[in-house]
Amino acid sequence: MVRAGPRTAVPPVLLGGPVYSTILYSVSERVARVTLNRPDARNSLNDTMVDELLDAFARARDDDEVRVVVLTGAGDRAFCAGADLGGLAASGVAATREELRASAPFRLFTAFPKIGKPVLARLAGHAVAGGLGLAAACDLVIAADDVKLATPEVNVGLWPMMIMAVINRNVAPKHAFKLYYTGERITAAEGREIGLVTEVVPRAELDERVDALARSIAAKSPVGLRRGRDAFFAVEGRPLEDAVEYLLGELVELAATEDAKEGITAFLERREPDFKGR
Known part of the structure; x- marks a missing residue:
């Protein structure tokens, strides 16, 4: 049995492409692994990370050796805590249609259907706010059994506007409204019951299951x-x-x-x- 231990940040690595400062990118056995690599900030999203994610998605899309993409987060504390309020959320308010379409959230969430290859989310840590939207945008979500999910925006006077576009495609309205109205955390098992999570596995089996599923899909046409x-x-x-x-x-x-x-x-x-x- 393979134990899914903590995956800590390591220095950026050059892999025949750009050097990333907020993510890691590697390819093995026809699977591209994209890792959010800001564990000290709970892998929160900022403009740099969004740009690097989009570049990594394009690399995976255009690489014939890649058949599956696995998106995960460094460490076991958080998959992604959503927007970095000191960066992405404070970068200014888009007013025009052109500015909205050029914004980091728009570019990120509209990129997933264009990747052209199956995208699996590996959740070894909590997925909240925009991080939950990021997971929901993936085709499949495999989560450790102790992971929690939440949309806490309402607690600070906000609303999960952007991520509703992807969460509402996975969750029935009554379940979605409870997430949005309360901001309460739910377990990975509860996430599976309402359609946010595909599979829940014991933490010690997470990597084994994600790797096996990715390899199985990568073997298809x-x-x-x-x-x-x-x-x-x-x-x-x-x-x-x-x-x-x-x-x-x-x-x-x-x-x-x-x-x-x-x-x-x-x-x-x-x-x-x-x-x-x-």
């Missing part, structure tokens, strides 16, 4: 994963007939790919497929 994930976001909010028409067209195109043909052939020949991403 990258072209199938990308086109399927893109289609998932493309049909959100569409009328049923429009969605079915669009998805049928996507299925026809996907079935013509080399990976789909290889997958069907491998199934008929009772062997593991050798996907090439084409």
Whole structure:
């Protein structure tokens, strides 16, 4: 059994790309690991971290060797505590539509559907405020059983405006309103019950489970994963007939790919497929 011990901050590392000051980026076995690396600040978000996250997401998107992205936080105290009130939240109020779209929160949360690859959140620490929104923006969320989740903005006279866009896509209104109205912390298990968390595992098994799930997904066809994930976001909010028409067209195109043909052939020949991403 692999124990998920604390993951402390280490100096930034150059990996054939930019040197990051607030995150870590590494690739192994077709999985890119992106780590929020401000443990002394509970991995809170500032403008620099948002810019570096967006760069890391773009690197993962454009790297054919990467098939899955794992987003996590350094240490076991916090996955992410949300916005750094001394930085991101105090950077000024956007007034125009152009300023809003150029703001760090807008750029960050609208980036997830464009990554083109499955994104898993590994929660070894608490996820609160914008940190919970960051986790909710991921496709899957695997949490240690002692992790807590919360939207405490109401306690300081604010409201989780930005993160409602992603939380409301995962949680039914009655559960969402309770989070927003009370600001109370809930357990990872309660988060699973309302749709915020995919799986809850004992802390000692967290890394083992995240690694196994990431490897399992990475073994699938990258072209199938990308086109399927893109289609998932493309049909959100569409009328049923429009969605079915669009998805049928996507299925026809996907079935013509080399990976789909290889997958069907491998199934008929009772062997593991050798996907090439084409």
